[in-house]
Amino acid sequence: MSSASYVVCSSCNCSLRRVIPHGRRSFRFSLFSSNPSPNDTFFTRKHSLSSTLPLFSRTASAALPFDFSPPPIDHDLLDTVTVEGAKVSEDGIVETFDNDDEALDAVDNGVVVVDLSHYGRIRVSGEDRIQFLHNQSTANFECLHEGQGCDTVFVTPTARTIDIAHAWIMKNAITLVVSPVTCGSITEMLKKYIFFADKVEIQDITKQTCLFVLVGPKCNKVMEDLNLGDLLGQPYGSHKHYSVSGMPITVGTGNLISEEGFSLLMSPAAAGSVWKTLLSQGAVPMGSKAWETLRIMQGRPAPGKELTNEFNVLEAGLWNSVSLNKGCYKGQETISRLVTYDGVKQKLWGIHLSSPAESGSPITVDGKKVGKLTSYAVRRKQSEHFGLGYIKRKAASKGDAVTVGDNIVGTVVEVPFLTRQCPPSP
Template identity: 65%
Template structure:
């Protein structure tokens, strides 16, 4: 079921609606239907250790009601996807990107050994997933009388009812640590969606969500998360445990840190105009190629443009670059994290 989306006729009407949703997400409150994302339920006595061994987060230190971001990587630390995980009483729920749900489920099945007490279930069709985004998300939670989650650590989640419908709500909105996420059944989704709209949340469609993703700087599979770039270059340090034991990709990540193997960095790029992803990024002064543009979006306001792109680590914040005839400036974006040791 897809509940999101305001039916509008012309492109101009859609643009106004999209701008309103972006403004709400950045200064008010918006709600997005992420039911198209994948949801994977991992059960069994060995589930925490299993995911601890398969992803970058430290699952063995998490307990029921907590959550985190974690990254699926290849043995050579190339990025597959970011997953948002909730530790529940009898399971761990993973939210993954729309394009990776099936492949990650299959990959996890492949790594279950005979003696492992682990089961992997794709629950995407049995559930829906909404997110509240924006600084006024807390006001919606207060109106729902669910304000006990406000101020709790990222990933904290609890079971509630909204308009009499059961729903699990967690801290964080996938794109940022603020906001809230709602896991619920298809049968209750329409009623809960209506409640959120009645409390002032502005609906955000898939195209506008993609625009917000670029503005926030969250890497996406097939764009920033590919076999061409490793998890540290992708700016996902906050989702990588550097002190846990062996896991897939761990040896490569350790070598990257020890021997300075992080050669490039994902940046936001403030642009003077529209630019095509896949285009080369060059230095203004000498025309030398230093990277590649991976995503592009119009900005928050009319006339603003923003991209994401990988750039050699010698090129730093505020550097002037070109993407074809378009000028750009490297800027920080909220989602990405980098330790001081790899910041130019």
């Protein structure tokens, strides 16, 4: 047999059998239906070397709602990643696999998997959930339908930035992914704005779920090999529901830093099996330290750094997350004035640096302060220095030289996340 073949079984309980040649030997895989027995596995290799890998089975969006009860104690993801060499903080965050440069290189030429389970996840349910989030954040939720998604920004009444949320519109709820440092405050803020007649419920489901993201040019190949090819080419934020050994998992297009790649939301009980499967497909594990470096080099703003009460949502460049033609919402009047009167006075840029720099350092041009460095990262064994910073619009632009701190030379550059933002045409 020279290529993979498929045989459709007459039984609905075993709908697909795939045989893949491997040299002189063949490996046989079985994909079960969305209703397997408790002892079934979704990805079984029948060979003299005993091995079992989970695969994803498509299921209806309402068929497998998340069970928010605590996971079984023998399905501890942190135990799984520790075996893979992870260094875990006291807060349970996977900081590094001691492979930061390798993982960052894989972003350019392979695929990485990142455990972002420490990021916040908020479930907004109830009949009025669409209108509620439509009024409380910058995106137009009323034009979205089940299976779609978007980025939206939570802002103050004066359009100062709080956080970017990635939203999935599901059948019975909207799931928001936010920064770990803002999850609690955003949850409480949303609850505060629920009025007596509103049919809205807010639930922090961070501890009841796990979140992985895939980044890199080989993501599509991994998705195809895991029978998730129906997501390829779908718009950013699109998502579908699957199951792994009977446990629900939602997979969406894009991730927190890029419209390419994928995000996976799942029950903690499934997380260990999914993690092992992704590694078996060639994904390189990445810890939170390398993820922070990647965030900075991609140019995604973060709370407490680029997203603070000091900067508004348009200065942060988050045009794709802002609706300029929907009705009234928090911060809308300020945003409208900024657009109408061209009131955006500074812009967020990437900055190549000649040496290490500290966040908060002033940015100057010809001795005059024109901005502030908000984030700093280094990679490739301490030889590549990079930062993000706000600079006054008329003071510098792409390719210009600036000074950071006392005497650090910087070159202003565009960054991918912000380059994809689409300001309105003049």
